[in-house]
Amino acid sequence: MTKDLIIQNIESLKSHTTINYGIKTKTEAFTEKLFYTLFDSNAPLNESIEELKQLFKEISVVACKKPKGTCDSIWEQYLEKLPAVLENLNRDALYILENDPASNSIEEVYLAYPGFYAIAIYRLSHELYLLDLLLFSRLMSEYAHRITGTDIHAGATIASPFFIDHATGIVIGETAVIEKNVKIYQGVTLGALSVSKDMKNTKRHPTVEKNTCIYANATILGGETIIGKNSIIGGNTWVTKSIPAKSMVTNTTTTEVKIKELK
Numbered sequence: 001m002t003k004d005l006i007i008q009n010i011e012s013l014k015s016h017t018t019i020n021y022g023i024k025t026k027t028e029a030f031t032e033k034l035f036y037t038l039f040d041s042n043a044p045l046n047e048s049i050e051e052l053k054q055l056f057k058e059i060s061v062v063a064c065k066k067p068k069g070t071c072d073s074i075w076e077q078y079l080e081k082l083p084a085v086l087e088n089l090n091r092d093a094l095y096i097l098e099n100d101p102a103s104n105s106i107e108e109v110y111l112a113y114p115g116f117y118a119i120a121i122y123r124l125s126h127e128l129y130l131l132d133l134l135l136f137s138r139l140m141s142e143y144a145h146r147i148t149g150t151d152i153h154a155g156a157t158i159a160s161p162f163f164i165d166h167a168t169g170i171v172i173g174e175t176a177v178i179e180k181n182v183k184i185y186q187g188v189t190l191g192a193l194s195v196s197k198d199m200k201n202t203k204r205h206p207t208v209e210k211n212t213c214i215y216a217n218a219t220i221l222g223g224e225t226i227i228g229k230n231s232i233i234g235g236n237t238w239v240t241k242s243i244p245a246k247s248m249v250t251n252t253t254t255t256e257v258k259i260k261e262l263k
């Protein structure tokens with residue numbers, strides 16, 4: 001096959017989409033700039049906000065699926081939400097500091113906690129989701145997923161304060177609801193019990209009520225599953241049914257220890 005023919009084939013196979021990868025790199029730049037603007041004490045707010053506005057407009061031109069012109073004022077709507085988001089994030093950071101014996105200062109939480117980064121980008125992308133900028137919100141949350149290994153869908157509803165420790169391998173689905181004062185550890189899944197396309201727009205992921213702690217690698221599934229308030233879900237548990245308030249759920253699998261015989 002000649003090079004020209006190969007190019008022709010590739011072109012025809014690509015012709016069913018209009019993907020613009022620029023939107024991905026722009027969203028990544030926007031996310032970094034937004035985090036810096038909100039948390040770095042030296043960030044020049046006025047200038048930074050102007051730069052964010054420019055990037056936001058470039059991204060939303062491509063990401064907006066609404067009729068032409070409807071997305072023009074969306075930046076102003078997003079900007080208005082930022083003080084409240086920041087208030088929630090400051091509460092999250094304090095909660096992390098107060099609950100993690102390994103943390104030494106609030107600066108450490110803002111600068112070095114992947115769980116804090118994941119929650120921050122979730123809260124910032126959730127506002128895009130609520131404004132119906134679905135691709136923009138997905139690109140932002142996937143950026144945080146890539147950096148932290150924590151996959152929080154921008155559609156999830158998560159109250160503040162919320163604490164994720166170690167932030168690796170966590171999955172929180174689109175319709176999950178998490179009330180305030182919840183702590184989760186690495187590997188926790190709040191997922192769907194089964195997956196099929198016709199379940200779009202239905203509640204597929206669990207609700208976790210307030211003051212609950214979910215330890216490492218617990219898997220909690222199903223839209224009707226409610227973890228009652230003040231519960232503790234132990235590590236490596238598998239939960240597909242609702243749990244009453246004040247429950248302690250443990251995995252009773254035992255681990256055998258044998259002493260190796262020397263040969």
Ligand SMILES: CC(=O)OC[C@H](N)C(=O)O
Nearest residue numbers: 172173190191192195204
């Ligand atoms: C987190 C999870 O269960 O994902 C499964 C599927 N993507 C859904 O949203 O239902």
